[in-house]
Amino acid sequence: MARLRLVPGTPDGVLAALAGVLDGSGTPFAPVPEDSVGAARVKEAAAPDQPLEDGCAVVLTTSGSSGEPKGVLLSREALIASATATHDRLGGPGQWLLPMKPYFVGGLQILTRSLVAGTTPVMLGDSLTESAAAMTGVRRYTAMVPTQLARYLETDLDALRSxxxxxxxxxxxSEPLKVRAAEAGVTAIPAYGMTETGSGCVYAGVPLDGTSIELGDDQRILIKGSTLFSGYRLNPELTAEVLNDGWFRTQDRGELVDGRLRVIGRVDDVVISGGVNVTLTTVQARLLEHPQVKDAVVLGVPDAEWGSRVVAFVVGKPGLDEVRDWVSETLPRTWAPRDVVRLEALPMLASGKVDRQRLLEGVR
Known part of the structure; x- marks a missing residue:
């Protein structure tokens, strides 16, 4: 049985390893971040000294933004299926710019798409504008997290438009960010997916070719298709819990609006505060509509009196009273945050997700 190879999580290192597994000449690998903490997490989740499950080409470690990181097994077929379906949706293969870390699925799949398309990826340099100018492809694509889009809308608008x-x-x-991008003439396509789905598998609410979605219990999103992972590294129990008859049972809730998927939030984004069910993502969306709020996350914090205390972490000027009044204009007063923590910026993981664990550690 094959063993797993650890490779440097640099663009060149991952690109070379990917080329090998895609053309069949290489061996399965796990990309390792440069920082010591990230490297330790990957080595623990990837377990390179243990025999590797059949059919695996790459092991990626989830970000662990809301729990312990897991090793996700992705096959060569899933990687190629995701890249091919993406190009089909966008109008054909093209050249890609890599503005994110390649040891997470979003960055890794930019490199996969480049290899499948037979184009040379361009790495982000000192500025987005300079890097975009170096691209020569007839079709030019990139992928990024919302925080990057918001920043580049202010600093590199012409590059985004290109x-x-x-x-x-x-x-x-967020809806305000979607509107800003559209009004600026930027073709930004919100994608839904995760490491287990080989990156985004639903673009602008519509599944990619080869992907099917259903809504299960409590509006939980179920996904089936050719881009799905094979399982969790050395964890058959968890694999059996989330994969059943080809369907992946996600931790997200959604609804279908005019035939398009709208993600409502995670299953655990509903907390009970003072006997009232509060949907944290709905409160967060309302806060992001405030003209003086640049960014926000709303979390439930264990509380002896309330069960869960709703806390808003806000990048902006509004204080507690203003936040509570703003939320209460459109939502029940019982949903309004009981605490507000104002920050210069939200702490982020290397994957581009908010570091929820770090936020919670500061208020418990």
Whole structure:
């Protein structure tokens, strides 16, 4: 049985290892971040000294933004299926710019798409504008997280406009940010997916070719298709819990609006506070509509009195009273945050997701 190879999580290191597994000449690998903490997490989840499950080409470690990181097994077929379906949706193969870390699925799949398309990826340099200018492809694509899009809308607008499509993933894209991008003439396509689905598998609410979605219990999103992972590394129990008859049972809730998937939030984004069910993502979306709020996350914090205390972490000026009044204008007063923590910026993981664990550690 094959063993897993650890490779440097640099663009060149991952690109070379990917080329090998895609053409059949290489061996399965796990990309390792440069930082010591990230490297330790990957080595623990990937377990390179243990025999590797059949059919695996790459092991990616989830970000662990809301729990312990897991080793996700992705096959060569799943990687290629994701890249091919993406190109089909966007209008054909093209050249890709890599503005994110290649040891997470979003960055790795930019490199996969480049290899499948037979184009040379361009690595992000000192500025987006300079890097975009170096691209020569007839069709030009990139992918980034919402935080990057928001920043580049202010600093590199012409560069954003030069892309035929920009896939936005890694975290939910707020409605105000979608509107800003559209009004600026930027073709930003919100994507839904995760490491287990081989990156985004639903673009602008519509599944890619080869992907099917259903809504199960409590509006939980179920996904089936050719881009799905094979299982979790050395964890058959968890694999059996989330994969059943080809369907992947996600931790997200959604609804279908005019035939398009709208992600409501995670299953655990509903907390009971003072006997009232509060949907944290709905409160968060309302806060992001405030003209003086640049970014926000709303979390439930264990509390002896309330069961869960709703806390808003806000990048902006509004204080507690203003936040509570703003939320209460459109939502029940009982949903309004009981605490507000104002920050210069939200702490982020290397994957582009908010570091929820770090936020919670500061208020418990």
């Amino acid at each position: 892309f035929d499509a920009i896939i936005i993933g890694g975290a939910s894209t």
